[in-house]
Amino acid sequence: MTYVRTDISLALSGCKALLFDLDNTLVNTEIHHIRALSLALQEKLGYSFTFADSQEYIGITSTEMSRRILARVGRTDVQAEELSQRKHELVMQAFSAQPYPGVREFLRAQQGQRRLAIGSNSPREFVLSCLQRCGLLDCFCPIVSRGEVTSPKPAPDIFLRAAELLGVQPAECLVFEDSAAGLAAAQAGGFATVLVLNPGNPLPDPLPEAIPMLTWPQLLRAS
Template sequence: MAEQPLVLSPQGHLKLIIFDCDGVLVDSEETCCRISAEEARRVGMNVPDKQAVKVFSGMALPGIQHMIEQETGAKLGAGWASMMQKRFVVAMKEGVEPVEGVYDMLNSIQKMGVPVRVASNSSQEEMDAKFSITNLEHFFKNRIHSARDMGIPKPKPDVYLKAAEEEGVSPAECLVLEDSDTGAQAAVDAGMACVMLRPEGNPIPKWNNILRINHLSQFAPLVQKALQQQGR
């Protein structure tokens, strides 16, 4: 069993929860990865739709572009990432689904009084569309950070560090909820504890400061127990 991260222990001080977006709050990752796979196939990279999430999950668009260009020798051009971002926004406006259990989880966290923020590789425009269509925007008003817009995507830790800075807390006082190895690496490198949302049977990285849950319904009780142990 993984060792309990300090921020969730009786000696810790949990002051901020930071959520990834895709795959944690909004079920849009499959759509974006499928669109990326379509583009990859267009220039000769063999990525079937059923393998799209495995290949592109958690990756920022510049990283996806680099991978496709390396695999195929194609030159996608300086405007490729912007073009893809526009395709993603259109797809989000046509409809995405919330991750199962997200409303109950966020309402529970809200009642506990722990501040929340979002830090994602998606652009602000994409997240505005996703949160609007899923009615999640009121949970995160003016508390959203885009690594894409910063120009420093995960696995770099900058977007998580920015969220902590804006809240006025230290990385050691933050807990991140992620679903991808890329995002988890960013959280750990930022000096934060990370809970990974992964289905049973899917392994998680064997790093310090990492825990796993199999369903969002398990997250709020984890936070509640930590707060009680910390006398809050």
Template sequence: MKHGAIFDMDGTLLDTERLYQNTWVELAKEFGQTPDPAFPRAVCGSSGEHMLEIICTYYPEVDAQRFMDSCYTRVAQAVETSIPKKPGMEEILSYLRGHGVKLAVASSNAHTQIEKNLRLAGVLDYFDAVVGGDEVENSKPAPDIFLLAAQRIGCAPEDCYVFEDGANGIHAGVAAGCATVMIPDLTPATKELRAVCTAVCESLSAVRTAIETGEL
């Protein structure tokens, strides 16, 4: 068992990725664009300048900053009072914590929004560190966010699991040198992703089983 575990938030711990995906489609229409079905997946897990670049690539006619800000604002409003959790979330966090594993969240969201969402979900106290996309220069698929998370929990990257649901996050975890595990949500576990990550687990409950049996 590794000594550190770093979790993505949206689509991995919280069942919120669908909110983002649907909001991107709604906003494209509101901004006078024909929604590109490839855009929500391409932008998944990105933030900051990288997200703005993706928006400009798919929707060059829109104000990318306003488009991005609108999405963050709308999703934040949607989870203001309740937030959907992924099955097995509390169980895996309790299990790892009980075995002395240091826990972190590394999400492309702003640090304050991550803490707010985790507090609303009732799991903020499980984590030793929280790292937001606003704290690193380069967003996923660059490794910056996972390297910083590993540093904050006092573990070498190679002694950390990274649990992710999106392609950008998978590539970031691999680039950081972490044991990167994909838990598919809306992004399928393609042959290419399976080839680069350490393992694919169908759920957070399956993660626990894989650790208990020595597969991870």
């Protein structure tokens, strides 16, 4: 496989809009989601859930993750939606995170040059709250979350809806993602992609071929 690791200047120069995933792409939210889910599972099921357990569920929605966990432990007395909602309540109560180093500077450098949008598998309430707390809410319009489309990632619906609202074609966009599901969603919709490398994030498996893979400091220098 061939990976373009350092230079995306050409890709940036040819696009009208940048579409961003939120969780673990712009902001390190994973630990907060895992902690909240662990508390919800302990509360509802008496089930112990660790960070290591969470790694097999990267890139899927909380409801789907809850559904798989319930199937694994053989519990039918609790609904996946109920568990996911409790996890959402807990993460909203305790959430505190900041953007990865370089994110703010990169976004500010791009504002005025290109349209910026969010395409996230998280609930809209969480996305808006997270962006507001991080001081990034004014950077993005539109903001598309999982509740506004028929199918979440890895289906392309979220990114296609964002492009539609922006009035641009997928070929005129560049998508920034961290997960296999997100990359698959973007590529299924005909979008060019960038794999953002953040500290502590595992590489997606499998890795798509010939895509830029960069950290935020590298992206900032390229902009």
